[in-house]
Amino acid sequence: MRITCPHCGERDRREFTYQGASEIMARPDADAGVSAFADYLHLRDNPAGDTRDMWYHDPCGAWIVVDRNTVTHAVTGSTLAREGRT
Amino acid sequence: MVKLIAQTPCEGQLPMTIGDVTLTEVVIQTAWNVAPFAGKEADVSKALEAQSGVGFPAANRMLTKAGSRSIWVGAGRALVQCDGLPELSGLAAVTEQGDAIAAVRLDGPAAEATLARLVPLDLRVSTFKRGHTARSFVGHMAASVTRVGAEAFEVMVMRSMARTLVHELEEAAKGLAARA
Numbered sequence: 660m661r662i663t664c665p666h667c668g669e670r671d672r673r674e675f676t677y678q679g680a681s682e683i684m685a686r687p688d689a690d691a692g693v694s695a696f697a698d699y700l701h702l703r704d705n706p707a708g709d710t711r712d713m714w715y716h717d718p719c720g721a722w723i724v725v726d727r728n729t730v731t732h733a734v735t736g737s738t739l740a741r742e743g744r745t
Numbered sequence: 746m747v748k749l750i751a752q753t754p755c756e757g758q759l760p761m762t763i764g765d766v767t768l769t770e771v772v773i774q775t776a777w778n779v780a781p782f783a784g785k786e787a788d789v790s791k792a793l794e795a796q797s798g799v800g801f802p803a804a805n806r807m808l809t810k811a812g813s814r815s816i817w818v819g820a821g822r823a824l825v826q827c828d829g830l831p832e833l834s835g836l837a838a839v840t841e842q843g844d845a846i847a848a849v850r851l852d853g854p855a856a857e858a859t860l861a862r863l864v865p866l867d868l869r870v871s872t873f874k875r876g877h878t879a880r881s882f883v884g885h886m887a888a889s890v891t892r893v894g895a896e897a898f899e900v901m902v903m904r905s906m907a908r909t910l911v912h913e914l915e916e917a918a919k920g921l922a923a924r925a
Contacts, residue, residue, distance in 0.1 A: 666820055666852045667805045667880060674882060717878035718887040721820035739820075 661726055663737045664716045666736050678713040680704070684740065713740065753849035754907035761915065764922030765855035768914055771848035771899055776826045778818070778840040785836045786821075792836065797827035807878045807891050816901075818889050819880050824901075847907035849914060851898045855921055860898060862917040864890055868898070884913045 660672040680703050687695040704710075707730055714725050714737075722740035727733065755770040758862040762768075781789040781801065792803035794867045798810035802823055807816045813827035825840060833839055851859060860868050867873065868890065878891040886909060902910050 666807075670881070675864065716820075716880060719819040720822070720880075 660732060660734065662714060662716075662723075662734055664710060664719060664721060664723060665739050666719050666721055667716065667727060670716070674717055675717045676717055678722075681711040681713055683713060683723070684743070709735075754844075754904045755849065755911055758908065758911045759849065762853075763915065763918035764925055766851055766853040766859050766918050766921075767888065768911070769850050769852070770916070771850050772825065773846045773848055773901075774826055774843050775828070776842040776846065777830055778809045778842050779815075779833065779837050780822045780839075781837040782835075786843060789833060789837045791827060792831040794825075796831040797825070799825070799827070801917050802878075805878055807876050807893075809876070813879075815889060816878050816889065818878075818881075818901075824889075844919055845904050846901050847904045847910055848899055848901045849910060850893070851900065851914070852894075852896060854896055855918065856896050856898055858921055860890065860900075862920065863913055864888075866890070868892070870895065883910060885902070886910065886913070 661669050662672060662675050663669045682699065682703065687699050708728055709726065710729050711724060711726050714723050716723060723737045724740050726736040728735065735744060753770060753772050760767060760769040772860065779789065779793070779801070786801055793815065794800040797813040799808040799813045799815040802808045802815050802817045804817055807814060815823050815825045818824045830839065857868055857880060864881055866879055866881050873892055875892050878889060880887070880889055881892070882888065883900060883902065886902055886906050891899045893899050
């Protein structure tokens with residue numbers, strides 16, 4: 660499996676650490692209520708197919724949002740998390 | 746009174762020549778990690794260039810001029826080696842790195858093949874030219890790998906990893922030489 664770092668280009672998966680689903684990028688407003696925060700923290704889809712998750716590129720220190728497919732293992736895109744995509 | 750003796754990161758371990766590759770220590774006495782604040786990269790680059798001749802490097806590149814160097818060392822960060830930094834207050838986060846980095850230079854026809862055993866990148870000169878740098882792994886250790894010549898590389902790791910770096914490079918070079 661190879662993942663593209665927006666800075667470094669296509670790299671081996673060993674250079675990356677998985678964090679979790681990209682929902683973590685979409686934090687509810689502070690006054691959204693307890694149930695919204697419970698969902699944000701704990702509820703995740705488990706898709707067979709396209710998914711989007713957070714990876715850390717260890718040697719360069721960039722957080723990236725990766726589009727990949729859990730069925731085919733294809734990695735189809737990646738952007739820097741700091742660019743704020745949700 | 747205890748008498749302190751300054752030691753370089755790879756003191757007593759280098760230089761060594763194995764087959765067609767020579768490993769030597771590069772002592773980095775003065776260096777700074779410069780991380781420009783959001784939107785300040787151009788200002789930082791201008792200030793650096795006015796003072797030291799080298800600006801802020803693009804990703805995966807090293808800039809050199811008359812003894813000064815600036816090397817890209819990760820997302821939004823550069824390692825700047827020069828006599829002194831300009832005033833960067835309000836422009837960048839600066840961390841002093843002198844004495845904090847272990848750097849080893851590989852010279853010789855086997856330098857490329859030695860690193861090929863350790864670094865999961867295509868470091869051939871056709872794709873990785875002089876002045877190109879990469880953040881990757883040497884074995885299991887995060888490192889900066891920079892091509893400094895046709896048959897020369899410089900590998901930088903944290904100082905605490907100096908002995909591991911020398912060991913990894915030595916083993917790779919020995920393995921290569923044994924097959925020659």
